[in-house]
Amino acid sequence: MQFNHDKNPSGSPARSEADQPVTDGESPELDNLGQRIRELRTEKKLTLAALSLKSQISVGMLSHIERGQTSPSLKTLERLRLALEVPLARLFERDSPPPEEAGRVVRAHHRRKLQFDKIGLLKELLSPPGHSDLEVLMLSIEPGGGSGPEPWSRNGEKAGLVLAGRFDLTIGDQTYRLEEGDSFQFDSRVPHRFRNLSKQESRVLWIISSDEPG
Structure with a gap:
């Protein structure tokens, strides 16, 4: 990319x-x-x-x-x-979990969190640290918040499920208004961005599958 x-x-x-x-x-x-x-x-x-x-x-x-x-x-x-x-998760590794859980389980109190106040976005990393091509995150998008002004693109695919609220997902030149219970999947090489235009926080389970190095 x-x-x-x-x-x-x-x-x-x-x-x-x-x-x-x-x-x-x-x-x-x-x-x-x-x-x-x-x-x-x-x-x-x-x-x-x-x-x-x-x-x-x-x-x-x-x-x-x-x-x-x-x-x-x-x-x-x-x-x-x-x-x-490296996967994004490796930038936020914390204390090592018990050996039997390493690479498999992430306890709620061990979630790594990335807070981006300027764009109204909180990312919680649900995947355990490692070199997997799969990353699972929980996104909390404040009213008016989103991924930022510029579209994103990267090799691989993205998918997700709206857990609460609603948000607008733009893929290429098409915008989709997604509400609680809606799901999605797309080729993430296509430029994309998202934004919460509602008055309530949105929560989205966000899944990234990438064949990029790391």
Whole structure:
């Protein structure tokens, strides 16, 4: 998958408007995320400069993310996981589960959560960490929230079930209004986006099957 990376006049990758500095003190979630990204980068034997080149994220931004000083956008996380060649879930691993549950079970209190305040979206990762081509998530979409202004595309398929509320799913040039109980499936190489235009929160079981590396 390719992204259109806007660049600033100096030629460095531009900072996403959704990448926000942390201004209200340290964030344990961001610290954990930054530490995990640093561990994965080290595991892959990548310098900050090498990861910057692969992800098209500036060295300065990567440094801020690794130190828990910046809240990365959804697009930035996607670039990072592609550059590191890992599923998104591996960026949010927590304490190891009991050996008999590892790779199979995720307890409710161990769910990894990704909160994107700027676009009104909470992602809860339901799949256990690993290298599976299948990822299962719970999306909570605030009124007016969604996937962001730009459409997404990636190799593979996406499917889901609306658990509560309703939301609009746009696939290519077609928009579908989906309500509680409705389900969907589509080729995720087709540009797509979603938005909750109602006055109530929407909750969606979201499934991703991808043949991309990681």
